[in-house]
Amino acid sequence: MNRLKGLKNNYPKPQRLSFPKDEEETGWLSDLLDSYYTADRGIFELILKEERKGRRLACARGCSTCCSTHVTIPVYPMEILGIYWYVLLKLEKDMQKILKERLINHKDNDGCPFLIDGACFIHPMRPLACRHFNVFNTPCAPGEDPYYTRRKDVLTPDESTKNKALACLLSIHNINDRKEKKEFVRTGQIHTLAKNLQEIEWIRLGERIE
Ligand code: SF4
Numbered sequence: 001m002n003r004l005k006g007l008k009n010n011y012p013k014p015q016r017l018s019f020p021k022d023e024e025e026t027g028w029l030s031d032l033l034d035s036y037y038t039a040d041r042g043i044f045e046l047i048l049k050e051e052r053k054g055r056r057l058a059c060a061r062g063c064s065t066c067c068s069t070h071v072t073i074p075v076y077p078m079e080i081l082g083i084y085w086y087v088l089l090k091l092e093k094d095m096q097k098i099l100k101e102r103l104i105n106h107k108d109n110d111g112c113p114f115l116i117d118g119a120c121f122i123h124p125m126r127p128l129a130c131r132h133f134n135v136f137n138t139p140c141a142p143g144e145d146p147y148y149t150r151r152k153d154v155l156t157p158d159e160s161t162k163n164k165a166l167a168c169l170l171s172i173h174n175i176n177d178r179k180e181k182k183e184f185v186r187t188g189q190i191h192t193l194a195k196n197l198q199e200i201e202w203i204r205l206g207e208r209i210e
Pocket residue numbers: 001002003058059060063064065066067133134135138139140
């Protein structure tokens with residue numbers, strides 16, 4: 001599900017994406033980019049730690065079975081905004097055209113609507129859930145969810161880093177106080193805001209692509 005990989009340790013050192021003009025105009029994009037950078041850094045550190053113990057990340061560029069297999073991928077409102085922003089304003093025209101076709105014709109059993117020919121078309125804006133799912137040793141077999149078949153091969157994200165990344169998503173819900181954010185995440189209230197990526201009517205996004 002996470003296909004940023006591809007170098008020696010299969011996971012390049014993360015960098016925070018930066019879109020100064022868009023970040024200023026939207027008011028929420030900075031928080032989303034901070035969230036993703038926080039999550040990616042945390043995952044990167046954990047993967048390095050595991051690889052020092054001799055474990056090898058199986059996730060790699062082009063590996064995408066998980067994107068077809070997983071049917072419950074939580075996505076938060078700010079993440080949905082991010083996907084809309086990215087697809088409508090940043091995606092290259094030829095990719096927009098291909099994605100429009102995919103979103104308009106997507107059927108329930110087709111896997112993630114953003115997976116096209118083994119590539120994630122919204123890779124820089126893929127949700128936290130996708131970033132957090134990483135598997136060691138052997139790539140997932142078709143239809144396999146290693147969380148159930150070999151839990152020990154699935155990376156467990158650091159809870160505190162994960163919560164920090166989630167807390168960044170709350171400003172659009174008028175939750176700005178640090179303590180309030182922390183509590184909203186700690187108590188699990190944040191999860192009531194999530195939708196299942198597969199159940200969102202992405203056809204609406206497809207229709208907006210010109
Ligand atoms: S190893 Fe599994 S989780 Fe990792 S990218 Fe491949 S299919 Fe996805």
